[in-house]
Amino acid sequence: MRALLLRDLRLALRAGGGFGLGLAFFLIVIVLVPFSVGPAAELLGRIAPGVLWLGALLACLLSLDRLLAVDWEDGALDLLATSPLPLEGVLAIKAVAHWITTGLPLVVAAPVFGVLLNLASPGYGVLVLSLLLGTPALSMIGAFGAALTVGIKRGGLLLSLLVLPLYVPILIFGAEAARRGAEGLDPTTPLLMLAGITGVVLALMPFAAGAVLRVNLR
Amino acid sequence: MPDLGKYADAVLSAYAVSIVLLVAIVGLSLWRGARVRADMRAVEERTRRDG
Amino acid sequence: MSLWEYANPVKFLRLSERVLPWLWGLSAVCLVVGLVWGFFFTPDDFRQGSTVKIIYLHVPSALMAINAWFMMLVASLIWIVRRHHVSALAARAAAPVGVVMTLIALFTGAIWGQPMWGTWWAWDPRLTSFLILFLFYLGYIALWEAIEDPDTAADLTSILCLVGTVFAVLSRYAVNFWNQGLHQGASLSLDKEENVADVFYQPLLLCIAGFVLLFFALVLYRTGTEIRVRRTRALIAREGKLA
Numbered sequence: 059m060r061a062l063l064l065r066d067l068r069l070a071l072r073a074g075g076g077f078g079l080g081l082a083f084f085l086i087v088i089v090l091v092p093f094s095v096g097p098a099a100e101l102l103g104r105i106a107p108g109v110l111w112l113g114a115l116l117a118c119l120l121s122l123d124r125l126l127a128v129d130w131e132d133g134a135l136d137l138l139a140t141s142p143l144p145l146e147g148v149l150a151i152k153a154v155a156h157w158i159t160t161g162l163p164l165v166v167a168a169p170v171f172g173v174l175l176n177l178a179s180p181g182y183g184v185l186v187l188s189l190l191l192g193t194p195a196l197s198m199i200g201a202f203g204a205a206l207t208v209g210i211k212r213g214g215l216l217l218s219l220l221v222l223p224l225y226v227p228i229l230i231f232g233a234e235a236a237r238r239g240a241e242g243l244d245p246t247t248p249l250l251m252l253a254g255i256t257g258v259v260l261a262l263m264p265f266a267a268g269a270v271l272r273v274n275l276r
Numbered sequence: 277m278p279d280l281g282k283y284a285d286a287v288l289s290a291y292a293v294s295i296v297l298l299v300a301i302v303g304l305s306l307w308r309g310a311r312v313r314a315d316m317r318a319v320e321e322r323t324r325r326d327g
Numbered sequence: 328m329s330l331w332e333y334a335n336p337v338k339f340l341r342l343s344e345r346v347l348p349w350l351w352g353l354s355a356v357c358l359v360v361g362l363v364w365g366f367f368f369t370p371d372d373f374r375q376g377s378t379v380k381i382i383y384l385h386v387p388s389a390l391m392a393i394n395a396w397f398m399m400l401v402a403s404l405i406w407i408v409r410r411h412h413v414s415a416l417a418a419r420a421a422a423p424v425g426v427v428m429t430l431i432a433l434f435t436g437a438i439w440g441q442p443m444w445g446t447w448w449a450w451d452p453r454l455t456s457f458l459i460l461f462l463f464y465l466g467y468i469a470l471w472e473a474i475e476d477p478d479t480a481a482d483l484t485s486i487l488c489l490v491g492t493v494f495a496v497l498s499r500y501a502v503n504f505w506n507q508g509l510h511q512g513a514s515l516s517l518d519k520e521e522n523v524a525d526v527f528y529q530p531l532l533l534c535i536a537g538f539v540l541l542f543f544a545l546v547l548y549r550t551g552t553e554i555r556v557r558r559t560r561a562l563i564a565r566e567g568k569l570a
Contacts, residue, residue, distance in 0.1 A: 227497040
């Protein structure tokens with residue numbers, strides 16, 4: 059399992075798309091926001107938690123269709139399916155690799171981008187915490203979506219249509235926690251809900267994704 | 277026609293939209309059903325003649 | 328004689344041929360009588376004026392929008408457990424009907440909301456959940472359309488339906504939470520069932536019955552269509568092999 063994780067990470071690094079592209083996309087989204095709503099600092103500060111969450115979510119979505127497609131095209135996925143490792147485990151590892159290359163950099167960069175959007179000072183800790191709790195679930199749901207659409211040519215758009223509605227509860231609780239943090243309110247409830255959802259997703263989603271991928275490999 | 281008062285536009289447009297949508301889904305279903313039925317009959321005829 | 332007999336496509340078609348005329352007729356009668364009764368022969372509400380007449384479309388369609396998804400869930404489960412093709416096709420056939428019901432509920436809701444709440448659209452929990460439900464329907468249908476092999480498509484969409492149900496319920500609660508977080512205690516939603524008096528209640532029941540019957544008629548008919556599509560395709564494939 060560790061070998062697979064290391065292999066996926068190395069591939070992502072060598073392809074150069076992993077760390078850089080998601081972050082750059084995140085930055086672009088954040089930069090475009092003031093252009094679209096105006097540079098008023100007070101307004102930006104108010105919408106900053108939501109915008110940061112939305113940007114992180116979109117950046118996460120962007121790299122999903124490559125999650126399984128590369129291994130599908132060169133046949134590595136068939137090899138993995140016949141290996142002693144259960145397919146559920148393979149997908150969980152892939153989701154972890156995706157999170158390390160996409161989610162983790164977003165979490166680290168979010169406070170920096172928060173400065174650009176004039177995020178209120180008490181909000182930074184909660185923002186990072188909520189992203190840290192929420193992004194693993196985004197990657198895992200994404201792995202499910204990627205497994206669903208892996209056999210479809212140009213499945214990227216379909217993937218977004220399938221995955222984005224599933225992201226709704228996570229976005230709601232994550233952004234709510236970040237907003238409460240920024241306004242100095244108590245963010246415990248949404249954070250706990252977010253942690254609960256992430257826990258359930260991480261525990262159960264590999265099975266759904268594994269079942270789906272097995273159908274696609276038939 | 278009952279007197280709908282000042283909300284006549286709202287009520288009438290709600291009924292219009294709903295009825296159009298209902299008729300559309302029923303019509304589409306029937307149209308596609310009839311076409312598929314004809315196709316199947318044609319293919320069945322052909323296979324019976326050939327085979 | 329058990330229910331599972333109708334998992335056989337031929338028997339299913341024969342049964343649906345017999346039942347369908349009755350279903351179409353009954354649903355038409357219920358809908359026409361219910362709507363005409365509701366539209367022409369019920370008084371206006373003292374607070375809402377004539378807009379109360381929208382209830383005869385709004386409530387039944389909203390009910391059926393949710394029930395259609397529920398029916399798809401049951402059909403998907405039957406497909407996963409017992410692998411009856413008719414079941415998978417019924418789920419596929421129900422989805423567009425569900426979309427139409429959701430659209431009617433959303434449109435009539437917006438038209439009703441404009442004079443009553445002063446806005447076409449508010450991010451009220453119920454409205455928002457319906458919009459999310461609509462997105463789920465779209466994704467489900469898109470996945471069906473995108474996959475060529477019918478069995479693969481049936482497997483994938485039924486798993487998507489299961490996962491989607493869990494997340495739709497989650498979203499429902501999340502949305503509730505989110506809106507309360509925004510404006511405390513300000514409830515836009517009128518409690519629909521509480522203050523419906525008998526005059527409105529009886530035609531409403533008829534309309535609901537009409538929508539339910541219409542839904543069943545549509546699903547039965549469309550499932551038959553899907554079965555025929557598949558049979559035609561199989562025949563053509565066999566023809567190609569023989570030639």
